[in-house]
Amino acid sequence: MPEWSQTVPAAVRREQIVSIIERQGFARVQELSRALSVSEVTVRSDLDLLAEENIIQRVHGGAMSGIKSTAHSPDYERALTRAVTEKRRIGNAAAALVESEMAILLDAGTTTLALARALRAREDLRGVVVFTNSLTIALELGVAEPHHITVVVTGGTVSYKQRSLIDPLGDMFLGSVHSDLCFIGCNGVSVTGFTNSSLPEVTMKRRYLDSAARRIVVADSSKIGKSQMIQVAPLDRIDTLVTGIEAPPLELEALREAGLTIELA
Structure with missing residues (x-):
């Protein structure tokens, strides 16, 4: 695994994850792991944290943009x-x-x-x-x-x-x-x-x-x-x-x- 992946701050890595998910609408754990050159364990941990903050929606095998029931939420939400x-x-x-x-x-x-x-x-x-x-x-x-x-x-x-x-x-x-x-x-x-x-x-x-x-x-x-x-x-x-x-x-x-x-x- 490239050395740079070990030195990128976690906050920056999570921003990159959110950017990928927002751009694609959905991303798999394996895909994010390859794109960011970090382990799948690290990606899962990041996704769990982002989901807790309602930044992304955690689904089986990866994550989607937005939070649950977004389609039925008011405009502001x-x-x-x-x-x-x-x-x-x-x-x-x-x-x-x-x-x-x-x-x-x-x-x-x-x-x-x-x-x-x-x-x-x-x-x-x-x-x-x-x-x-x-x-x-x-x-x-x-x-x-x-x-x-x-x-x-x-x-x-x-x-x-x-x-x-x-x-x-x-x-x-x-x-x-x-x-x-x-x-x-x-x-x-x-x-x-x-x-x-x-x-x-x-x-x-x-x-x-x-x-x-x-x-x-x-x-x-x-x-x-x-x-x-x-x-x-x-x-x-x-x-x-x-x-x-x-x-x-x-x-x-x-x-x-x-x-x-x-x-x-």
């Missing part, structure tokens, strides 16, 4: 099972842009949830205030120890689809807030702009953009080159797009030529 490792990298890269004493706006979504988890792990931060309309993110950050992050929830009507709060109260609240940074997600990124499929969510995203000095979009690679029916903002309204290295190179080149600053994670 299905999204939690997609591109997990990529979203984690995006979240880490975006969280690195936050500094102590900043006020930030954090949109609802699964990629922004990964960002929130990365912020929670940033023990170097002090005095950060997070405004969010995401119930999931509020709970994630509200129990952080030590309490280096203050969480303020916008208020509004509960959206079951996104586990978030939308108009009317949230819209009025955000009109009185000014932040250093805002992080929003979207369903599509193309040369025509940033787009989404839900009008109530778009309204909140636009309010975030209006209330921030610097505007950042976080979106996994599956959103790049796609377009939805409602525009959130044109490309020149956003300062930076943070996406994964899996994003299509030709689409990234077109976006850069259109003037968009892109950070790959």
Whole structure:
């Protein structure tokens, strides 16, 4: 067995396993063992751990992408099972842009949830205030120890689809807030702009953009080159797009030529 396989950190190896499974939909233990040059015992151990974390679904002889009953789960829960490792990298890269004493706006979504988890792990931060309309993110950050992050929830009507709060109260609240940074997600990124499929969510995203000095979009690679029916903002309204290295190179080149600053994670 090659020497390099003995030196690759377990976390990196598991990311590779998840990437293979997400790409193929299913992978056998023997296949993963050959691809990563590690023993089948090691692969089984990794798969068991990933299954416990609900990142993959363990089945006889290997593993599948997603968790059990995904097809019958709400949209938000299905999204939690997609591109997990990529979203984690995006979240880490975006969280690195936050500094102590900043006020930030954090949109609802699964990629922004990964960002929130990365912020929670940033023990170097002090005095950060997070405004969010995401119930999931509020709970994630509200129990952080030590309490280096203050969480303020916008208020509004509960959206079951996104586990978030939308108009009317949230819209009025955000009109009185000014932040250093805002992080929003979207369903599509193309040369025509940033787009989404839900009008109530778009309204909140636009309010975030209006209330921030610097505007950042976080979106996994599956959103790049796609377009939805409602525009959130044109490309020149956003300062930076943070996406994964899996994003299509030709689409990234077109976006850069259109003037968009892109950070790959």
